[in-house]
Amino acid sequence: MRLIEQKRKDSIYLYFLAKGERKYLGKPDKINHEKAKEALYLLDTQITEYKSCRNKIEKLLHGKHEIEFKDSKYKMVFFDMDGVLFEKPWHESISRKVAISTWDLLFKRLGQYDIHEALKRNFENGLYGDDVDNYVKWKEATCNTLKIIPLDEKTFQEVTDSRILSRGAKEVFQILKKSNIKTAIITGSFYRLAQKAKKELDEVNHIRAHCQLFFDDDGLLKSWELSKTDYKDKIKIMEELALKEGIVDKNGYPDLNQCVYIGDDVNDLEAFGAVGLAIAFNAHKNIVKKAADIIIIGGDLTEILPPLFDFKKDKEKISFYVSKDVKDSWLNFAKTKDYSTLPDFIIKSIEFYIEEESSSLKT
Numbered sequence: 001m002r003l004i005e006q007k008r009k010d011s012i013y014l015y016f017l018a019k020g021e022r023k024y025l026g027k028p029d030k031i032n033h034e035k036a037k038e039a040l041y042l043l044d045t046q047i048t049e050y051k052s053c054r055n056k057i058e059k060l061l062h063g064k065h066e067i068e069f070k071d072s073k074y075k076m077v078f079f080d081m082d083g084v085l086f087e088k089p090w091h092e093s094i095s096r097k098v099a100i101s102t103w104d105l106l107f108k109r110l111g112q113y114d115i116h117e118a119l120k121r122n123f124e125n126g127l128y129g130d131d132v133d134n135y136v137k138w139k140e141a142t143c144n145t146l147k148i149i150p151l152d153e154k155t156f157q158e159v160t161d162s163r164i165l166s167r168g169a170k171e172v173f174q175i176l177k178k179s180n181i182k183t184a185i186i187t188g189s190f191y192r193l194a195q196k197a198k199k200e201l202d203e204v205n206h207i208r209a210h211c212q213l214f215f216d217d218d219g220l221l222k223s224w225e226l227s228k229t230d231y232k233d234k235i236k237i238m239e240e241l242a243l244k245e246g247i248v249d250k251n252g253y254p255d256l257n258q259c260v261y262i263g264d265d266v267n268d269l270e271a272f273g274a275v276g277l278a279i280a281f282n283a284h285k286n287i288v289k290k291a292a293d294i295i296i297i298g299g300d301l302t303e304i305l306p307p308l309f310d311f312k313k314d315k316e317k318i319s320f321y322v323s324k325d326v327k328d329s330w331l332n333f334a335k336t337k338d339y340s341t342l343p344d345f346i347i348k349s350i351e352f353y354i355e356e357e358s359s360s361l362k363t
């Protein structure tokens with residue numbers, strides 16, 4: 001499988017080669033979403049096949065036992081959606097802001113990202129009061145803005161379609177189902193996206209989403225329904241669902257100690273505090289990482305399995321060659337800096353050394 005860039009005149013054309021076929025993916029700035037998704041799907045299938053083949057050979061080589069997923073002390077896992085089940089829309093870099101939600105993405109697509117940022121700032125500055133459900137007022141204002149812009153159904157569908165499941169998500173849900181662990185998605189995002197997750201993951205027991213949009217006959221946003229499924233309200237939903245699944249303490253109350261919550265942002269903090277195991281997945285903010293019991297960086301959702309089933313996975317070691325004269329300063333750099341992903345950390349390390357190098361050349 002290969003990605004090929006073909007240059008013709010002033011344009012670049014992208015092709016994906018797989019299984020003897022050549023798929024045209026479009027140009028770098030104008031990707032064909034359907035074809036790109038097909039390519040990703042093919043790659044994901046390959047990754048799964050590769051993993052199972054690798055496990056088999058490793059077993060033959062070392063006589064290792066395959067990991068058995070059983071006997072977890074947890075009975076239910078709650079997932080946030082944006083940034084956890086679906087990859088973050090785009091990644092952190094020095095010049096760009098991090099989009100963390102489908103709301104961000106929708107406004108960006110409509111060319112109104114600044115308006116959304118302003119609404120978010122209003123919320124953070126307390127314009128919508130300090131009740132636990134103040135976020136509903138914020139989203140009410142946000143939906144009103146979408147209606148004025150206006151948002152059309154085709155754009156909304158395209159943005160929903162563009163979201164890609166995190167690596168390993170399907171595998172995780174299959175394993176949880178096999179192990180008889182219940183699953184739920186609780187999200188401050190869109191109902192339609194949660195439906196897509198449910199469809200693609202196949203094995204989700206419950207979904208609770210914040211915003212359902214309705215469009216008129218001309219395809220323009222007409223109205224919306226906002227459910228209380230975010231911030232502190234995530235706890236209420238977890239309790240309701242745990243009770244439904246019979247996960248209760250000896251007095252018959254929902255027992256969230258037997259539950260796990262996986263989130264990536266500040267709207268997950270309350271939920272973190274209520275469960276037996278809180279996992280920060282691909283979180284960028286320090287406050288989120290600090291509140292979790294376990295931090296997972298990188299985008300592979302299967303990394304949540306070891307803590308859930310209490311086994312230690314062999315970590316792949318990554319070695320850096322650092323010359324003797326800079327070893328101390330590099331170690332110091334590594335210890336004092338906090339980056340959310342390994343590629344990010346490597347890029348920042350290189351930038352750091354280029355700066356050091358150029359300043360020493362100057363002197």
Ligand SMILES: [Mg+2]
Nearest residue numbers: 080082083264
């Ligand atoms: Mg999130």
